[in-house]
Structure formats: structure tokens, C-alpha cells
Amino acid sequence: MTEKLISIEAIAKRYPAPGGGETAVFENLWLGIERGEFVCMIGHSGCGKTTVLNILAGLDAPSEGVVIVDNVAIEGPALDRAVIFQSHALLPWRTVLGNVAYAVGAKHKDWSKAKIKEHAEKFIELVGLKGAEYKKPSELSGGMKQRVGIARALSLEPKMLLMDEPFSALDALTRGTLQDEVRRICLSTGQTVFMITHDVDEAIYLADKIVLMTNGPEAQIAEIVENPLPKERDRNQIHKHADYYAIRNHLIDFLVSRSRTFKDEIRGKPWDPKNVPLVRPVAAPPSAPEPLRKRA
């Protein structure tokens, strides 16, 4: 058995429905994330991706079920799970350095001011913001703000990095650069990452595994796609890889039709939400993606 850093076990999230009763965003959701894995989740808007991430972060509590991190059930937010917010969520009255140092100081309460500053500066440099330490967030571009958010999360050296569409508000060029940097940093430190994205290409470039979520309400994890591309990837060469179109088409096919019709797809067949299929789409033959194995 592989070592699971995170184990989402049978979580459900329900909200009171407008006409009385309850609607479930999802029910009985299971997902495991291994140490050092980069996992992306894709699915249509409103299916509950942010809800899953917030539960992982501890910012939201599931209606049912538990999340286990390193063999301990979580009870709320903690410093071992750092969040990179979609809206960067920088404190606007603090400088770049102030924002990162706030996080460092929160984790290392016994550190001296100088040590905190030194540690924060290291991570500001890592995301390429050297020279902007004393700027306020309002003086930064969208991409720079998101870099500060990344530096703040990385400076915590967390067990787990949680990202909710971190690059969706950025222009294509900035997004590409930041993807490269996040990939470089996470790969070099063996960072475990859970990231939500709408962008299929982003998922293919970054992820080791891609979790496919069906449309809500009562969304479910349809399958987990293993990325057939080698770990060493070059964003400009990636599309030349033999398996690139296999995985890309598989993901797009899911988003376009299967996410909607998935309930019919499995109707009448045995379905175990605890062990959803793990597939590895590769170039034809065979043309259709085949189940690699059923997770036992």
C-alpha cells in the first residue's frame, strides 16, 4: 500500500434547500492523496470543487465524514495545510514582506524578527519578487499579487499546498510563467499539492493525477486519471508527446459530455465510491482509454 498523506473519507456536504429539505453538493466522497503527489481536480462550475478544498483546508466542515491528514482527523484549519486563495487574499495594509512575514511569524512564534524577515525574504526571492518587498499589494500587478500569495503559502513549508484556481484571474503569459515556477518549486521540494482548475492544459502540465468530478448537485468523483506524460515536462514540447492528445481528449470528452451523463453511464453497474477507477489514457492502439486497474 502506498503512503497516503491525505485521506478524504465519506465526506458529504449538504445545504438547506430553498423549498425545505436539503440538497447535497456531494455525498459519500472518497479520495486519497499520496505524499509528494500533485493532484488536480477538474469539473464544471458549481460541482463542489471549492467545497472539497475548503473542507481539506479546514475552513469548512463536512456535513458528514472525515478528512485524515497523516493519520489524524482534522478539526479545522492548520498551518500544515497552506492555502493559496483564488483572490490572493493579501492583507492590503501590509507590504509584500509584511504579508509573508505575518505567515512566518504565525508558524514560528519563537523566532526573532530578523530570522522571520530572513526566512520571508528567501521565499519572496524564490517567487521572483526580490526588490518589491516594501510595496503594498495595491502597487502590484495581478500576477505579482498571486506570487506573494504563493510565497506566503510556501514560506510555511506545509505538508500540503491547497490551491483554488490560483491562476484563473491572470493573463495567459503570466499564468504560464507562474505555472512553470510552481511546478519547479513543487518538484524540487517534493511538495504535495491539491489544486483546482478549469484549465485542461494546466492540469496536464502540472498534475500527476487528475480527479474528474461530475456535475452537481450530488456530484461524484467519476474517475482518477493518471497523467501518462513523463515527470520531466517542457511546456513547449509537451504537445509532441505521443500520449498528449490521448489524455487531453479524454479530459475534454469528460468535461463536454461525460460529466453530465455520468450517472447514466454507471446506472445498473456496481459502483464503489471508495474505489473509483484509475485510468491512464495512452495513445492508440487501443484507441479507447482502458481502466488500468481497479483500486482495491
Add this chain to the structure above:
Amino acid sequence: MTLSARAGIVSILILVLFLGAWHLATSGSSSVQQMDPEYAKLMGITATQGKSAMPGPLQVGATLWKHLTNPFYDNGPNDKGLGIQLAYSIGRVAIGYLLAVLVAIPLGFLIGMSQLMSRALDPFIQVLKPISPLAWMPLALYTIKDSNYSAIFVIFICSVWPMLINTAFGVATVRKEWLNVARTLEVGPLKRAFTVILPAAAPTILTGMRISIGIAWLVIVAAEMLVGGTGIGYFVWNEWNNLSITNVINAILVIGIVGMVLDQLLARAAKLVTYPE
């Protein structure tokens, strides 16, 4: 020419026009009517010399100069310098206002952070807020038995509401994502209050404080007219009883200027804590 330079010129023009009109209106020279000298004596200079009893700008200016050059003289209870009277008023406002800050900001935090307290205290605030501060005066005089403290109490009660309501609002509307940042960093409640909520709500709190200082300065004049003794409000009332309209106008001018200065001080403070997003 810049806009502010042009605006300045227009302002000066308006001032000159106003002073000119005032001067003309008060130095009227309607023909002196023939009348019984005894009657004329009774009527005073208004009737006898065709002059208005309303002082002109020159007269007011001259007294103002006297006040400005000697603001702190003290010739007994009914004749004190304008500076002394202002100091009394500002002192009362400062004490009442600071007491209100000490009560309103912590209480506003509580209300802003707790749905329960917010709902529980809401009816009291709704009823107490619209009460004219002067309506408290008799009750204050009866219970405190000291006119000075009563005036301070009235200032306290009128400044407390805008600060309380703004603080509660500012605290309740702190962006959720900032609170989430604090939560994911496991920042304790007290540290969170000081490092996230207070800076985030500070502009709104300062807005409330600015409204409060304005109201307090409005109310002190009325309160001092009621309780008497000292202060700029009492000065106005006393000079009215002396029929010295010149001094009344002087006091009005000074009240306006002090009010403006207080407002500007709070505006500066608000600017210091405002953050661009």
C-alpha cells in the same frame, strides 16, 4: 491655472461680496426722522441715527482682534476670554468623546463579531440612538448632580452611537478571505482582532469617530447654554443677554472654525489608516 487656484479665487470673491453686502446693509443711512427727543432716547441709535443695531464687519473684526490678542483674560464668572471659554468646551468634548471611544470600540467589536450580541443589543441601540442628547440633560443633572459632569455625560451619550454602529459594521464586514487567512495561519482570537480585524475595520471606525466628533461639537454649545457657567455655549448665551451681537457673531465664527479643525484632525487620522485595495 489649476482648478484649486481658480476655486480659491472664487472663494475670495464670494467672501468679499458677502462682507461688502454685510457692510452696506448695516451702515444704512436712511433719513433720520424727526421725533420727540425723549422718544428718540428710548429708541436708541437705530432710530435716531438711521444706523442698524446689527454690527458691521469692521466692528466684528475689531472685536475679534481684541479677542485674539487677549484670549485668556479672566475678569470673574461673566467675563472670561474667548480662549478660556473654548478651552472649557474642548475639554468637555475631549473627555466625553474619549470615554465614548473607550466604550464604543470594544462594544462595537463584540457586536460585530457575535451574531448573538448583535441581535440582543440591537433593540436597545435602536431605541437609544434617536434620543436627542439634550433630553438626557435633566436626568443627568438629577443623578450626577454636577453640571460639568452632566455636560460631559451628554457629549458621551451623543458620540457613542455613530462610533458603536460604525465599529460593529466595520468588524462584521471584514472580508471573509482575510479572516480565512488568519484561520489557516492558526492565529489566536486576540491576535486576530488586532492584526486583521482592527486594521481592516479601521477606516470604517474612523468614519464613525469623525461623525461623532462633529455631533459632539454641535451638542456642546447647546449643552453649555443649558448648564451655564463656562464654555463657548455659555459665552454665546451670556453675550446675547448682554445684547452684544458683535460677540455673538465672533463666537459663531470661532465655533465654526474649531469644528472644522476637529473634523480635519479626524480626516487626517482616517487617511492614515485607509488602505487601497
